[in-house]
Amino acid sequence: MSLCNSDVTVQDERARACTVSEVLGRVGSKWSIGILVEAANGPVRFTELERAVEGISRRMLTLTLRNLERDGLLTRTVYPTVPPKVEYTATEMARELYGTLVQLTSWAERHRTAIAHAQDVYDRANQ
Amino acid sequence: MSLCNSDVTVQDERARACTVSEVLGRVGSKWSIGILVEAANGPVRFTELERAVEGISRRMLTLTLRNLERDGLLTRTVYPTVPPKVEYTATEMARELYGTLVQLTSWAERHRTAIAHAQDVYDRANQ
DNA sequence: CGGTATCCAGTTCGATACTG
DNA sequence: CAGTATCGAACTGGATACCG
Numbered sequence: 001m002s003l004c005n006s007d008v009t010v011q012d013e014r015a016r017a018c019t020v021s022e023v024l025g026r027v028g029s030k031w032s033i034g035i036l037v038e039a040a041n042g043p044v045r046f047t048e049l050e051r052a053v054e055g056i057s058r059r060m061l062t063l064t065l066r067n068l069e070r071d072g073l074l075t076r077t078v079y080p081t082v083p084p085k086v087e088y089t090a091t092e093m094a095r096e097l098y099g100t101l102v103q104l105t106s107w108a109e110r111h112r113t114a115i116a117h118a119q120d121v122y123d124r125a126n127q
Numbered sequence: 128m129s130l131c132n133s134d135v136t137v138q139d140e141r142a143r144a145c146t147v148s149e150v151l152g153r154v155g156s157k158w159s160i161g162i163l164v165e166a167a168n169g170p171v172r173f174t175e176l177e178r179a180v181e182g183i184s185r186r187m188l189t190l191t192l193r194n195l196e197r198d199g200l201l202t203r204t205v206y207p208t209v210p211p212k213v214e215y216t217a218t219e220m221a222r223e224l225y226g227t228l229v230q231l232t233s234w235a236e237r238h239r240t241a242i243a244h245a246q247d248v249y250d251r252a253n254q
Numbered sequence: 255c256g257g258t259a260t261c262c263a264g265t266t267c268g269a270t271a272c273t274g
Numbered sequence: 275c276a277g278t279a280t281c282g283a284a285c286t287g288g289a290t291a292c293c294g
Contacts, residue, residue: 021157021182023235023242028155030148046276055148057268062277072245083275084274093238100230107227108150111220115150118199157287173256184288189257210255211294 026071031056031064033101036090039074040098043087068094153198158183158191160228163217166201167225170214195221 026032034053038044044052050061065088068074073094079085090098153159161180165171171179177188192215195201200221206212217225 020232020235020239021161023239024155024160024231025157027235028151028160028231030152033151033155034148050276058277059269060267063267070246070249071242072249073242078276081275084277086276093241096238097231097234100227100234103227104151104155104224104231105147107224108147108154111223112147112150114220115198115200119197122197122199177256185257186289187287190287205256208255211257213256 026067027073027097029064031060032068033105035061035064035068035088036073036094036097037101037105039088039090040095040101043077043089045088046086049088073097153194154200154224156191158187159195160232162188162191162195162215163200163221163224164228164232166215166217167222167228170204170216172215173213176215200224 027036031053034056035049038049038052046061046065049065050056050058053061056064065074065076069076069088073091074088075091077087077089079087154163158180161183162176165176165179173188173192176192177183177185180188183191192201192203196203196215200218201215202218204214204216206214
C-alpha cells in the first residue's frame, strides 16, 4: 500500500497536497490532535484551549490554530466585544475525524506504560 | 478532556511517557504511519520499506525504524546470511493500532483536495 | 543488503516581552 | 482576552559517502 498515491493524473493538484503523509503531518502533529478533540464538542475559546491542552505554549497554540484554520479544520469567529472574544469551532471535515482521533488517544493511553517500559528495555540493551 | 492525564499519582512513571501527546508525536510522525501500515501485514524488509514508503530517505527510514523498535512497536530480526537479511514485524500493540491508522489515512485521502482548496482560499484572503 | 557517519540548511519551539 | 514580535537553542531531515 502506497501512502502517497502516485496513480493519479499528473495534472491534478497533487503537488499541493501530496497527501496522506503531508496531511497527517499536520493533523497528527503534537498539538493538533488535542486541539481538534477539544474543539469537536462545540466552540472553544483561546484560553480554554490553553488550559485544556496541557503543556502548550501560547505561541504554539496560536501557530497550530492558524494552521488548522488554514487547512479548513477549524473556523475562527471573532466577537467584537470588550474584552475580545474568539471562538474556534471544528468544521464538518474535522468532526468526521473525531472518532478516529479518540481511538488514537485511547490507544496511546492504554499503551503508555508499555511503551515507556519498552524504551527502558531497549535503552538498557543499547547503553 | 485532558490529553495528558494529570489525575494520576505523582509517583508513577508519567514523567517518562507524559503520554498521549508524546506518544502520538512518535506514532503520528511523518513516516511512522506508513511504516506501521506496511509492517502490519507480515514481516517487511528494509528495502521493501524504502520502496513502499515513497519519498523517505535511507537515513530517515533507519531513524524511524529504530524509534519504532525502541517504542516496542516493531521487532527487528536479523538473519545472518550473505547478503544480510533483516525483517521488521509489527508487535501486537502495533497491530491493535492498524485499524485506526487505516481510518486516518482514509480520511486524509478523502479530504486531500478539500484541504488543498481551503489553503488556497485562506492564502488568498491573507495574501 | 542494510545499514552508519558526517555535514549542514531549514524548521520547530520555548522563553520572554509587548499590545489593542 | 487573545494575541504578535523577536531571539536563540534544539531538533529534523536531506545529501552524500562509505562499510561489513
